[in-house]
Amino acid sequence: IRYADGISGKLTTEKGTGELIIEYSTGDVYKGDFKGVVRDGLGVIEYSNGDKYEGETKDLVRHGKGKLTFADGRVYEGEFVADEATGQGKLTFPNGDVYEGSFKKGLKHGTGKYTMSDGSYYEGSYVADRKEGEGKMQWADGASFEGTYVGDKKHGEGVFIYANGDKYEGSFENDVRCGKGTYIWANGENYTGEFKNNTMWGVGTYQWADGRIYKDGYFEDGVMVRTDEEIAVPNDDEETADSGEDETAEPNE
Numbered sequence: 001i002r003y004a005d006g007i008s009g010k011l012t013t014e015k016g017t018g019e020l021i022i023e024y025s026t027g028d029v030y031k032g033d034f035k036g037v038v039r040d041g042l043g044v045i046e047y048s049n050g051d052k053y054e055g056e057t058k059d060l061v062r063h064g065k066g067k068l069t070f071a072d073g074r075v076y077e078g079e080f081v082a083d084e085a086t087g088q089g090k091l092t093f094p095n096g097d098v099y100e101g102s103f104k105k106g107l108k109h110g111t112g113k114y115t116m117s118d119g120s121y122y123e124g125s126y127v128a129d130r131k132e133g134e135g136k137m138q139w140a141d142g143a144s145f146e147g148t149y150v151g152d153k154k155h156g157e158g159v160f161i162y163a164n165g166d167k168y169e170g171s172f173e174n175d176v177r178c179g180k181g182t183y184i185w186a187n188g189e190n191y192t193g194e195f196k197n198n199t200m201w202g203v204g205t206y207q208w209a210d211g212r213i214y215k216d217g218y219f220e221d222g223v224m225v226r227t228d229e230e231i232a233v234p235n236d237d238e239e240t241a242d243s244g245e246d247e248t249a250e251p252n253e
Contacts (some may be wrong), residue, residue, distance in 0.1 A: 109129070
């Protein structure tokens with residue numbers, strides 16, 4: 001048998017079962033249903049590279065529901081369209097990671113959930129195998145991020161809750177805090193203002209847990225370098241910025 005694409009095959013019958021088998025010039029082997037000399041229906045394809053497909057075929061290609069086991073240990077179970085993993089499916093990795101959701105031409109595309117072997121997971125939108133759009137990332141240590149992704153990175157508005165109880169709500173750029181936002185420490189201190197390179201940078205207001213405030217100050221690389229107003233002291237407290245308290249703490253990932 002010779003096909004239009006130049007590939008040839010040898011059609012035989014399996015002894016004992018009478019099932020039709022075709023061995024292709026590429027080294028691939030198909031066993032299953034045929035329509036004439038074209039595989040069509042349920043069958044098994046064993047590829048020369050070690051991959052194996054079990055499922056539905058149509059007009060020679062994988063089409064419908066099936067299971068594709070890769071030589072490297074990955075397993076895809078789900079829908080196929082025109083020989084590609086397209087539609088809803090589940091991809092299991094050798095390390096225990098699992099993705100369940102939408103695929104397009106073999107890539108994560110649409111909405112889905114990727115669960116890692118340590119229990120961490122991402123649930124949200126994908127485009128061409130990358131996190132893109134709205135999503136939530138939950139880490140095994142308790143940290144989480146919910147917001148916008150662009151090109152697999154936090155980019156846009158979001159909320160990051162850290163494992164130590166700190167919280168940041170605001171703008172991200174290329175995976176770091178950048179733009180306007182509010183950072184609240186677990187001890188009650190907080191900063192609202194501008195960020196750059198993942199730290200306080202620009203105009204902002206810093207408040208200690210005891211109520212003292214640096215208002216409308218200017219920060220560079222996490223340190224206040226100028227304030228346009230005196231430090232506000234609550235309840236007529238006599239303390240000032242020179243009372244021996246630590247300077248503003250820089251937020252860390």
